[in-house]
Amino acid sequence: MSIVSTTDLKRVYESGATEVKAVNGVSLSIEAGEFAVLAGPSGSGKTTLLNLIGGLDRPTDGSVHLDGELLNDKSDDELTRARLFKIGFIFQAYNLVPVLSAYENVQFILQIQGVPDSKHEERIMPLFEELGLSGLAHRRPGELSGGQQQRVAVARAIVGHPSIILADEPTANLDSESAVALLNLMHRLNLEQKVTFLFSSHDKKVIDIAQRVISMRDGKICDDHKKTQ
Amino acid sequence: MLWLKLAWRNLWRNRTRTLVLLAVISGSLAFVAWMLNVSYGSYEKMIEDAVRMGSGHLSLHHPDYPQERLSELFFSGNEAMPLLENRAGIIKTLPRLYVSALARSSRDNRAVMILGVDFEGELENNPLLQPSKTVSGKIPASDTQNLAYIGNRLAENLRIDVGKKLVVMFQDLSGEITSKLYRVGGIFKSGVNQLDSGTIFVNRLSLATALGNSDALHEIAILLADREQLPEQLAQLQKACAGHKDIAVFSWETTSKQIADAIKMDSAQFKFMIFLLYVLVTIGTINLLLMSILERTREFGLLRAIGLDRRRIGGLIFCEATLLGIIGALAGLVLTIVLSLYSWHYGLDFSNMFGEAEVAGMLVSMKVNSTWEWDWMFGLAAGMVVVVILAAIYPVKKALRAAPAEAMRHH
Ligand SMILES: Nc1ncnc2c1ncn2[C@@H]1O[C@H](COP(=O)(O)OP(=O)(O)O)[C@@H](O)[C@H]1O
Ligand SMILES: [Mg+2]
Numbered sequence: 001m002s003i004v005s006t007t008d009l010k011r012v013y014e015s016g017a018t019e020v021k022a023v024n025g026v027s028l029s030i031e032a033g034e035f036a037v038l039a040g041p042s043g044s045g046k047t048t049l050l051n052l053i054g055g056l057d058r059p060t061d062g063s064v065h066l067d068g069e070l071l072n073d074k075s076d077d078e079l080t081r082a083r084l085f086k087i088g089f090i091f092q093a094y095n096l097v098p099v100l101s102a103y104e105n106v107q108f109i110l111q112i113q114g115v116p117d118s119k120h121e122e123r124i125m126p127l128f129e130e131l132g133l134s135g136l137a138h139r140r141p142g143e144l145s146g147g148q149q150q151r152v153a154v155a156r157a158i159v160g161h162p163s164i165i166l167a168d169e170p171t172a173n174l175d176s177e178s179a180v181a182l183l184n185l186m187h188r189l190n191l192e193q194k195v196t197f198l199f200s201s202h203d204k205k206v207i208d209i210a211q212r213v214i215s216m217r218d219g220k221i222c223d224d225h226k227k228t229q
Numbered sequence: 230m231l232w233l234k235l236a237w238r239n240l241w242r243n244r245t246r247t248l249v250l251l252a253v254i255s256g257s258l259a260f261v262a263w264m265l266n267v268s269y270g271s272y273e274k275m276i277e278d279a280v281r282m283g284s285g286h287l288s289l290h291h292p293d294y295p296q297e298r299l300s301e302l303f304f305s306g307n308e309a310m311p312l313l314e315n316r317a318g319i320i321k322t323l324p325r326l327y328v329s330a331l332a333r334s335s336r337d338n339r340a341v342m343i344l345g346v347d348f349e350g351e352l353e354n355n356p357l358l359q360p361s362k363t364v365s366g367k368i369p370a371s372d373t374q375n376l377a378y379i380g381n382r383l384a385e386n387l388r389i390d391v392g393k394k395l396v397v398m399f400q401d402l403s404g405e406i407t408s409k410l411y412r413v414g415g416i417f418k419s420g421v422n423q424l425d426s427g428t429i430f431v432n433r434l435s436l437a438t439a440l441g442n443s444d445a446l447h448e449i450a451i452l453l454a455d456r457e458q459l460p461e462q463l464a465q466l467q468k469a470c471a472g473h474k475d476i477a478v479f480s481w482e483t484t485s486k487q488i489a490d491a492i493k494m495d496s497a498q499f500k501f502m503i504f505l506l507y508v509l510v511t512i513g514t515i516n517l518l519l520m521s522i523l524e525r526t527r528e529f530g531l532l533r534a535i536g537l538d539r540r541r542i543g544g545l546i547f548c549e550a551t552l553l554g555i556i557g558a559l560a561g562l563v564l565t566i567v568l569s570l571y572s573w574h575y576g577l578d579f580s581n582m583f584g585e586a587e588v589a590g591m592l593v594s595m596k597v598n599s600t601w602e603w604d605w606m607f608g609l610a611a612g613m614v615v616v617v618i619l620a621a622i623y624p625v626k627k628a629l630r631a632a633p634a635e636a637m638r639h640h
Contacts, residue, residue: 051634054534056534056632056633056634056637057632057634076538076539077538077539080533080536080537080538080539081536081538083534083535083536084535084536084537085536089534089535091531091534091637094527094528094531095531097235097528097531097532098242098528099235099238099239099242100231100234100235100238104231104234107231108231108235108535109535109536111231111232112536112537112541113536156535160536
């Protein structure tokens with residue numbers, strides 16, 4: 001069963017007299033365990049599509065299914081709940097709450113999911129180890145480099161055991177070395193822990209790591225191919 | 230715990246702003262609560278002075294006397310005094326006579342009010358009959374029958390001085406015109422025009438005898454050890470007076486109605502001021518909270534995105550406001566206590582500013598010791614916490630308005 005599937009998805013922004021068809025008829029499905037990238041130039045609709053899939057925004061037309069459930073019908077509170085339990089988000093920047101430490105930022109998710117306090121450490125610390133964050137647990141985001149911050153964001157996205165992680169240009173603010181390192185980490189999590197990833201990028205080096213490349217242009221998918229290992 | 234930690238740290242993200250807000254909250258609270266303690270102290274003082282100069286906390290009169298103020302509405306001292314004997318809580322009883330008269334010197338004449346008093350008893354209690362108010366001569370001793378203690382303006386108007394003769398003419402109790410000769414024993418200056426230009430104190434017995442009934446009284450002023458006991462004492466005395474048709478008991482609120490009204494007026498104005506100040510604090514708090522929330526628009530978008538619902542976000546902001554309110558209120562209370570401790574212990578002397586003030590024809594000393602109005606202090610502090618929490622409502626609405634995707638685009 002697909003984790004995400006969209007049918008003829010549309011999102012039209014109206015600014016005054018002009019209409020922008022940011023997502024213009026996207027039918028797409030992501031299977032469990034995929035490591036897929038939305039590739040495309042700036043303005044092609046990647047962010048809008050990810051927001052629709054993640055229930056941060058509502059489509060003008062078409063439908064989104066997440067884990068077999070139709071998101072269109074859900075209330076705001078139900079969408080929030082779906083985001084909390086089924087989706088891990090990583091954004092381009094400012095992912096973390098600045099007044100919480102790296103550890104607390106991750107713990108925050110477990111807290112709102114209602115995971116008992118006694119379980120927090122055993123869920124977080126191995127993840128920090130895996131992501132090379134062990135020594136940085138008590139630092140605040142301001143005391144971390146961009147790459148370290150994004151790794152904390154990955155830890156936060158993954159800690160709640162979501163069905164899929166949606167990452168909108170997670171490497172856009174990183175130098176190319178850190179960008180590739182972050183992607184390799186994400187890829188390892190994908191391979192070892194079978195976490196499904198859908199991320200966006202317009203950086204060729206990053207796109208090359210993905211196992212499936214979905215190319216977008218003007219709100220439409222213009223190419224979608226899987227690499228054969 | 231993480232929530233509280235988060236709320237607490239959020240509070241200190243902009244230290245200056247939070248400190249300013251805390252200063253406003255605690256400063257306003259301390260200002261009103263301290264002012265309240267001081268003004269209750271001044272009411273206390275006003276009431277005590279009024280009570281001592283006037284008719285006491287409670288007083289006995291002929292039932293119609295407080296209304297009519299007619300000389301023939303007297304009652305018998307021998308009948309009344311036993312009613313007051315051996316009552317716990319009464320520290321002093323002051324029998325008095327009031328007679329309107331015409332005062333004549335060899336040079337001029339004036340309408341006056343003669344007060345027949347027992348000088349010794351008054352001396353201990355009446356702020357007017359104090360050596361410090363005497364400008365020449367002295368307060369007559371209790372056993373002198375024919376010495377008068379008169380206001381300085383009356384002395385000027387009659388062009389007399391200490392040792393000079395003075396004749397007063399009035400109606401006796403049977404309605405006959407009678408006159409009595411006094412000699413000026415002392416002259417006082419109170420600062421209250423009505424007293425200084427129209428009042429003569431004389432020995433009560435001498436006046437009673439001249440009236441034709443040495444047992445006649447117009448008033449027995451009763452001073453209580455504790456004003457809190459007033460309602461209880463009033464009830465008891467009312468019961469005691471029940472069988473005596475010429476004797477009734479009144480409280481200072483009736484006999485010094487003008488003072489009571491002045492205090493009511495003042496405290497109404499004060500409550501209005503409190504209201505205004507709290508409105509101002511609310512507006513200030515709304516503004517600063519709004520600023521802090523608009524700055525975090527993107528962060529609230531992020532929190533919504535990762536799964537915090539509106540209720541939790543609202544809860545977080547209310548938690549911040551509650552902490553702010555509680556810290557502000559506690560700081561305000563501490564400040565109030567420090568200020569009040571000073572004004573309670575040392576007193577505040579407003580006489581440099583105002584001199585001695587005249588309130589409703591009474592002399593009120595301007596040295597005020599504040600009281601401790603704990604109910605008010607805690608009430609005002611709790612009110613401040615509520616105000617700050619209420620002030621968060623609008624900012625919370627604002628924070629929740631933007632859809633998460635929109636908020637995330639905000640920089
Ligand atoms: N809130 C919005 N209002 C109006 N137009 C928008 C809004 N968000 C995005 N757009 C427009 O939609 C198009 C797609 O944007 P976006 O999804 O951000 O693309 P990408 O992430 O690929 O750069 C762009 O032309 C953008 O200007
Ligand atoms: Mg984008």
